[in-house]
Each structure stands twice: as C-alpha cells, then as structure tokens.
Amino acid sequence: MNLFFEESGDFKAGAVLSQQGEAYQVEMASGKRSKVKSKDVMLQFASPSPAKLLEDAQAIAQDIDLDFLWEVAGEDEFGFAELGTEYFGHAPLPHEAAGLLLRLHSSPIYFYRKGKGRYKAAPQASLQAALAGIEKKKQQALVQAQYVEELKAGKLPDSFKPMALQLLFRPDKNGIEFKALDAACRELQTTPPRLMLSTGGLASPKDLHYAKFLFEFFPKGSGFPEVKIPSVPADLPLADVQAFSIDDVTTTEIDDALSVVKLADGNVRVGIHIAAPGLGIKRDDAIDAMARQRMSTVYMPGEKITMLPDSLVEAFTLDEGKKCPALSLYATLDPSDWSVISTETRAEIVPISANLRHNDLDALVTEEALAENSGEYPHKDDISLLWQWVQVLERGRMAKRESFGLRPEQNNRVDFNFYVDNDVVTITRRKRGAPLDKIVAELMIFANSTWGKFMADHGVPGIYRAQGGGAGGWAAKMQVRMVTHAAPHQGLGVDQYAWSTSPLRRYTDLVNQWQILACLEHGVTAPLAAPFKPRDADLFAIVSAFDSAYSGYADFQSGMERYWCLRWLAQEQARQVDAVVLKDEILRLVDIPLVIRLPGMPQVARGLQVKLDLLRWDEVDLTVEARLLEIPTAQQSADTEPMDEEDEAMLQGMEDAAQEDAEAAAEGAEESAGDNAGDETAGATTTPVPAAE
Template identity: 70%
Template sequence: MNVFFEESGDFKAGAVMSQTPDSYQVELASGKRCKVKSRDVLIQFAAPSAEQLLREAHVIAEEIDLDFLWEVAGLEEFGYADLGKEYFGATLSPAQSAGLIFRLHSAPIYFYKKGRGHYKAAPAASVQAALAGIEKKKQQAIIQADYVEQLKAGTLPSSMQAMAQQLLYKPDKNTLEYKALAAACQELHTSPERLMLATGGIASAKDLHFSKFLFDFFPKGTGFSHLMGNVTPPELPKNLPIADVAAFSIDDISTTEIDDALSVKTLADGMLQIGIHIAAPGLGINREDAIDNIARSRMSTVYMPGDKITMLPNELVEIYTLGAGQTRPAVSLYATVNPADWSLISTVSKIEAVPISENLRNNTLDELVTEEALAANEGDYPHKADIAVLWQWAQSLEQGRNLKRAGFGLKPEQNNRTDFNFYVEDDVVSIVARKRGSPLDKIVAELMIFANSTWGKLMNDHGIPGIYRSQGVGNGGWAARMQVKMLTHAAPHHNLGVDQYAWSTSPLRRYTDLVNQWQIMACIQHGVTAPLVAPFKPRDATLFAIVSAFDAMYSGYNDFQSSMERYWCLRWFAQEWQAQRAKHVEALVMKEDLLRLVDIPLVIRLSGLPSMPRGSRVMLDIIGWDEVDLTLEARFLELLSSPDTALTIDEEETEADQEESSDEIGDEIADETATEIENDSLSTPEIPELSTDTHQPEP
C-alpha cells in the first residue's frame, strides 16, 4: 500500500513499510524512510507507484482550469474529494485526487485552506484584487528590469534623475527605483555612488561629498529666502557714541565676514590704549526673533575650500561687517597698557560705533611683517606703527599665558607647525603653505584670546552664564584632561593658559559668540543688574540645549570641511600628476604606519611601513587615489633622513605628548586667525580618523 500525505506544508508519497493505529512507517522514492502520522495522510492507494503518482498528479494539476474550478467550488467550505467529484466526475483516481490537491494548494488567491484537505473559495472581489496585484507586480518587474538595463548601459532612467540623492542617502528600499539600482550594482559589482557618477545622477565626486552634506544638514537648501519670509534685516543702531580711533582688521584676502578689528592710541600720560573691536550683530538681533532662529538653526558658518555657507544672511552681514571706510557698531574692549614693561593697567568695555580705516590682508603683508622686519623697523605698510606696538604686547601676552601654562603643569607651547590655505578657482586648487605663528597671526590670536578670556571673566563676575570652552578640568588620564569641553560656567583652559575662555569674537560666524555677545552687552549696559535683564539667566535650559546642539553641529561641519580638504588634496595630486610633478612625494613619519605628506596637509596610513622613529622623512611612490572613497594608494621607496635618535623611549613619549598638546593649543590659537580665513587651515592630526587608505609596501 502507498500513501499520499502532507508534511510541513509539502505533499509527498511513499510506500508503507509498517502501520500502527496512529502512524505509518513510509519509504519515499528516494529511499529515505520517515514516520507519518495518520492524520496527515490524505490518500491511500495500491497503484500506481508513489513515484508515478506524483508525476501524473503534477501533469493533471497543470491541466486544471482554475477559473472553472473556482466557479464549481461554490461559497461553502469543502473537502477536496467533494470538489473532485464535481470537476472530474463521480469517481476520482488517486492521481486525480493528488493533482487536485496540488492545484488547490498552489492557488491561495482562489482558495483559502481551512484544514487537511479542506478549502473554501475566495470571494470574487478578493480574487479580482489579488489578480490585479499580480498583474501590477508583473508590470513593475518589467519596468524594473528595464531600469536595470538602462543603468547597466550607463543611462540614468528619467524617473530616477530627480531622486538621485534620495536613492543614495535616504532610500525607500520598497521603491522600484531603489530595487533597480541595487540590482544593477550587484550585477556590475559596483557601489550606488559610483553607478550614480557613471550615469550622471551625480555630476562629480566633489558634488557627491557636497550633496551628502547638504542632504544631511541643509535639506531645504543653503539660501535664506525660505527662512526669511517677510523678515527684513535690522537697520544700523543710531545714537551710538563714535569711538575716537582709526581701527583696522587683519584677515585673509577672501574674508567677507570681518568681525574683529584693532586700534592703538597713545594717551596723555604716555600709556597705550589698545582697542579690540568686535562687530555687534547682537544689537540688531534679539533672542528668539526670526533672524535669531535662522542663526540658531545653522549655528555656524560652514567653510570649505573655495566656498562657504554663511550663518547669517548676506544682507545682515553687509550691515555689521567691519568694512574699510565705514563706521560700524561694535563691542569694544579697551586695554590700558604700560609700554615700559607691557603690563596691563586696566580694561573697560564699551558699545559704540567704530570707524574702520583699513582691511589689511595677511596674504600681502606676511612677507613684509616678519619678526626681523619688525625688529629693524623695516618696510612700508598701513598702520606700521600700530602693528609694531601690537606685536610687542602680543609677545607679552604670550609670555603671560606660558607662565600660566607652567602653573597648570604644562610646557611652553610650540607654534612652529605649518598650516595650509586652500584656494579654488574653476575647479583648480592651489594649496599654499603658511608657517603658523607669524607676527600677524600672533597679534590677532593673542588679542582675541585676551578678549575671550577677559569677557568670560566679565560675565562670571556679574553672575550671568555664558558659553565657555575649558580644558584640563576634571579627573582621568591625559586624554580625558586634554579634551575640550563646552560649559555654561567659567572654568580654566589649561592649554591656552587662561582661567576662563568664552568664544566672543566671531558673532557673525558662530552662534556661541552671538549668545555671549548678548550676555556681555547686558553686563556693559546694566552692570550689577545684568542678571535681571540678560537674555539668558542662570540655569537657563535653553542655554544647555544650545551648547549641546552647537557641539554636535559644529563637529559635523568640521568633519565635512576635513573631508572636502582631503578631496582637494587628491585633486591637487591629479593636477600635479598631469604636470608630471607628483609621482614621488616626501612624507614625515608621525607614528608607526601614520605619515603626513610634506607638500600638502594629507595624512595617510601605509601598512607594512618599516619601523622608524617619529619625524623620519621618507620618499613615497604614489600609485593612485580614489576621490570617492578619499583614499590614496602609495608605497614606501626609501628613507631620506632620520631625526635625532638619542632620546630614550620615555623622552620620546614625553615629546609625543607635548606635540599633541601643542597641536591642540595651536588649533585653539589658529581658530582666532586661520578660521577667519574663508578657506580655513587644516588641522592635520585629526585626519587619521577619516583615513581609510590601503597601501602596498615596497616588495
């Protein structure tokens, strides 16, 4: 005897070897034996053989007309045998019974299973809807297949052109377009980004990185029209006292958001009055007004080589920027200094209108204003005497900070690193090395640090909160103590060598500085009653939210800037390669397999690099680069020179720690100068986190 039975949703047939009241021992055609419960057996038959029955049943199942079978079934639940009699006739052969079961089971659209061998015909509306769905899927499959073929042929389907970024950065994986893109990538063994570049969905690798950033941070675009609405920029404040100074700024040639200027005046008693003048957009922007909401939504100007996205609308920037030949509102910090020993006598803060005589550019002055030229009183340039005075005081300020650093247990800072400025025109990049710590850099940096520290103390003395940056506070190891934190109360910044440090000197470019400017102006205007009228009161929850949001957004902006600088470094290689100038490049060993190129600010990892001391200079052979992955492929050629290896291991570790510390200090100082440059200098020690390079060592 043979049986036809159901097992785990599948139908099988086999010869019965033995039987009990509850089960059968069955041998399948494959020779495998299994135990079958009696309740699972649907048909018992003597002939034909189990194997032949299955063959015949499948043939019969294919011949059954589903539509006619559904009409015959009626509306009530039925057993397969009852329906078989209606369809085939009074008597069913074992093969017909099995074929009918196969057909019923394979058509869930027409028949709902109700138990072993029992079914019920689906309602007509359900059948029609299901058939329409199947037809729709067939048509979608045809369209999807067509999309795949177009993509493989290098053409982007028209329906995908407007959603290219959506497909790359935040796809709906249920759409035909995404499924087609994924299928084409799988067949071509490529990534969606590269396929979009190949088909024109993304114009270039630069646009790929830029559009990803915009998609994440500026989904509605970088313009201000959708934010401004009917808002008009504020007018210049009237009736401000006009300062009796001729102030000047020092910035890069491409800077447009000029928010700091300096002045020098000799007083009647021979003392010097040194002024630090900061643009005052806080006079025209009020907390929670429309422009404040815009600034808070962006938190900072975004910098990248050749371009920027400003925090504030250009109309407002033009009103408050400290442009030459204009008198503009400013928050001024005046320091009275004794030129005999450059000691600080007193400070006073004012809100006033400041005449701006010049916008000096360090691109043209760096070669003229050197330490040697200043010492010899050489050269001819605007505000030469003022710059000489500021240089002397800047050196004194630096010495004072180094003494404070020593009190914090740190060595004197070292600002001998090289920064790099990026200039991009018509997709041609120039990378210009610039030694950190030039006189102009130091003047601006020291005076801005002085202002940020002084105004931080002013807020703290008046009992109102601000947004401070601190370092070296708290417990933990070196890394924990050196981490820069943002707080709403005054705390030391050990690396800078100040007791408190509150960003206040870039209110056109950073929201934290604008917030602090409101608080500082409350101190200046209201004195001891400032806590009652300051926009942010102690323990204001909104201030904590601003700190958290700024920290996250500023970090994202910096990551993007670093990525774009890395991209332009690779583009520089492409330019030099075409000019036959960049086949071999020099690099410095930072540690282990980490290298920093000499000519451009690019840090790479080179696996298999022979062990050598930090600071060793090596020659690399450039094999290639990838502007999508931002990777560089190179191999080690030869060791050019080694540093002094007389240091012990402990001394080397100390020097390494000091270098890292110095880099952090330099970045803080550079933030007051280099970040004012539209193409901000790259902090190379941070790049290894972005590096995913793969390299081949010398055979």
C-alpha cells in the same frame, strides 16, 4: 497502503510501514522515513505508487484552469474532495484529488485556506485587486530589467535623473529604481556612487561628497528664506577710533577689528571690536531659529555655507569704509611694561578704516621688519605697538600654562591654505606664529578670557571652553570640553575662555554676545534680565547641539580638504613626492597636508623625509596607494644627522599632541586660523597641522 500527507507546508507521499495509534511510520520514494500524524493525512490510497501519484498530481495541477475552478467553487467554504467531485464530474481518483489540492494550495489569491484541506474562494473584488497587483509587479519587473540593462550599458535612465541623490543617500529600497541600481551594481561589481558617476548621475566626486553632507546636515537645502534685517539701537555712541581688521584675502564674514589710541597721559588704549549681530537678533526670533539650526558656518575649499543669511552678514560685517555696530573691549595699557591698567566694554558704532589682508602683508610684517621698523604699510605704528603688547600677553599665558604643569606651547607649526578657482586648487604653506597671526590670536584670546570673567562676575552663565581638571587619565583630563560656567583652559593658560569673537559664524559666540550685552546694560540685575538665566536647560541643549554639529562640519571640511589634495596630485601630475614620517606607517606629504598610511613601512625615526612613488589615488574613497622609493642615506641614522628646524618643530608638536590631545598645542592659534584665516572664507580654508603632520 500509501498516504498523501502534509509535512512542514509541503505535500508528500509515501508507503506505510507501520501504524501505532494516530501515527504512521512512512517511507518515501527516496528511502527517507517520517513519522506522520493522522491529522496530517490528506488521502489514503492503494495505487498508484507514491512516486507515480506525485508525478500525476503535478500534471493534473498544471492543467487545472484557475478561473474556471474559482467559478465552480462558489462562495461557501469547501473541502478539496468536495470540489473535486464538482470539478471533475465524478469522485476524484487519488491522483486527481492530490492534483486539485496542490493547485488550491499554490493559489492563495484565488482561494483562502480555512483548515486542513479546506478552502474558500476569494471575493471577486479581492481577486481582481490581487490580479491587478500581480500584473503591475510583472510590468514593474520588465521596467526594472530595462533599467538594469541601461545602467550596465553606461546610460542613466531618465527617471533616475531627478532622484539620483536620493537613490544614493535616502533611497526607497522597495522602489524599482533602487532595486535596479542595486542589481546593476552587483552585476558590474561596483558601488552605487561609482555607477552614478560613470553614468552621469553625478558630475564629479566633489559633487558626491558635497551632496552626501547636505543630505545629512541640510536635508531641506542650504538656502535661506527672505529675512528682514533687524535694526540696532539708534542711540549707540560713535567711537573715536579708526579700526582695522586683519584677515585672509577672501574673508567675507569679518567679525573682529582692532584700534590703537595714544592717550594724553602717555598710556595706550587698545580696542578689540567685534561685529554685533546680537544687537539686532533676539533670542527665539526668526533669524535666531535659522542660526541655531545651523550652529556654525560650514567651510570647505572654495565654498562655504553660512550660519546667517548673506544680507544679514553684509549688514553687520566690519567692512572697510563703514561705520558698524560693534561690541568693543577697550584695554588701557601702561607702555612701560605693557601691563593692563583697566578694561571697559561698550556697545557702539565703530568706523572701519581698513580691511588688511594676510596675503598682502605677511611678507612685509615679519619679526625682523618689526624690530627694525622697516617697510611701509597701513596702520604700521598701530601694528608695531600691538606686537609689543601681544608678546607680553603670550609670555603671561605661557607662565600660567606652565603653572598648570604643562610645557610651553609650540607655535612653529604650519598652516596650509586652500584656494579654489574654477576647480583649480592652489595649496600654500604659511607658518603659524607670524606676527599678524599672533597679534590677532592673542587679542582674541584676551577678549574671550576677559569677557568670560565679565559674565562670571555678573553671575550670568555663558558657553565656555575648558581644559584640564577633569576625571580619568591624562588624556581625559586634558580633553577640551564645553561648559556653561567659568573654568580654566589650561592649554591656553587662561582662567576662563568663552568664545565671543565670532558671532557672525558661530552660534556659541552669538549666545555669549547676548549675555555680555545683558551684563553691560543691566549690571547687577543681569542674571534676571539675560536671555539665558542661571541653570537654563536650553543653554545645555545648545552646547550639546553645537558640539555635534561642529564635529560633523569639521569632519566634512577635513574630507573635502583631502579631496582637494588628491585633485592637486592630479593637477600637478605628481607621482614621485617627498613625505615626512609621522609615526610608524603614517606619513604626510611635504607640499600638501595629505596624510597616508604605507603598510610595510620599515621602522625609521619620526621626522625623517622619504621619497614615495604614488601608484594611484581614488577621489571617491579618498584613498591613496603608494610605495617607498628611498630613504636618503643622510637620514638613515637620527643619531648622526640632526633634524632641521621644521622636523624638530614637527616632533615637538606631535609630542604635545599626544600628551595634551593636540588642542592645547593648537588652541593658541585657534582664533587666528579659525577666526581670521582662510577657514572662514568662501575661497580658502586653513588646515593647521604640525610642521610635518
């Protein structure tokens, strides 16, 4: 006896070897034996052989007309043998019954399975819908295949053009466009971004990196709706000063300006004037919602995405020749020792006499020129006086820093400025700690520290940056963190540090400006009147959101600077270049801030300058392949050849970075490189790195 039975969803046939109760021992044509329960047996037959039955059944199944079979089946549930009698016109033979069962089982859109060997014909509407779906899939498969062929031929299908970016960064993986792109990439052994670039879906790798960032952080676009410029109080007093700013040549968001007035009693009053959008923007208004959503201006070489609409920036930026609303911090100084006699905070209108630019003055305003009182430039006497004070401020910070157990801060690091014009990049070096840098940095640190204490003294919370005193090991303790109460920033050497000097481009600074204005207006009742009250949960939410956004923006800026470094290599046709060993296999090119890894690099002293042969670089993956050409003989032994000043600075900077998580060594220049140098401009960015990082 032979059996036709179902096993694991398949139909099989075999000869019975034995039977025990409700189970059979069956041997298939292949020689494999199986235990088959009687409930799984569809047919019992004596002939033909099991193999012949399966062969004939498959032939029968292929010949059955499904549409005719569906009509014959009617609307009621049926068994396959019953339908076989109706369909064949006689009681079906074993191979006919088996063939019919195979056909029923393989046609689920025509026949719904209701049990072992039992089925029901699908309703006509359901059947038509299913057939239409199958036909649609067939047509889509043909279109998809056409898309694949076009992509393989280097042509972007027309339907891909409006969705090219979506296919890369937020695809519908069930869509035929994505399936075609994926299939073409597999056949061409490439990646979707590279295929999009080769077929014209993206114009350049720069567009790829930029679009990826926008899809993640600005999914609704980076533009602004029309906004009404808010008014400021009409009764603000006019300051009796002639203020000036110091920024990079391409800076447009001018947050800060300075002024110097010699008083009749021989003392000096220095003004630190900060743009005051907080006088017009109010918490939870439409502009606040825009700023809070962005948290910061985004910088990259050649471009930026501002935190605030251009029209509002233009209304509050401290432009030359304008009288601008400002939050001013005045420090009265004793010029005999440059000690601070008193400070005062005012909201006022400040005349801006000049916007000075680093690009014009850095070569003129040097330490030597200041010592000799040489050169002619605007506000020369004011800058000379400020230079004397900031040196005292710096020494005081360093003493405080050392009291926290830290080594003196290293200022002889190097900044790299990026300027992009019509996709041509210029990368220039500028040593940090130059007088103009130091003047701005020290005065912004002074303002942020003073205003941080001002808020704390009034019992008003703010957003502070703190360093030191945390739990865990050294690195954890020295990690810079954002808190809502006054706490020391040991790396800077100050008792508290609240970002307050860049309200046009950092949301934290705008929040702190609101809090400072509340202290100024309400005095001892400020905790009740400030926009953010003590223990305000929303303030903690702002800190968390800002940290996340600021970190993402910084990563993007770093990636775009790396892209422009690679563009510089192509532009300058750089092949053999000098590099400095940072550590082990990590090197940095001397002329640009491009850090690369060189596997197999021989063990040499950090700070040594070597020559590399650049083999290739990839603007999509932002990778570089290079090989070592030579280690100059004169540098082979660090014991016999002293390092030059730049290498010494680099090594000291690296040691500080390793010990203090880098920021303690760099934060002193944060206000200079971050608030005033190119990283706040549309045309340039500034990358601070160790002298040879």
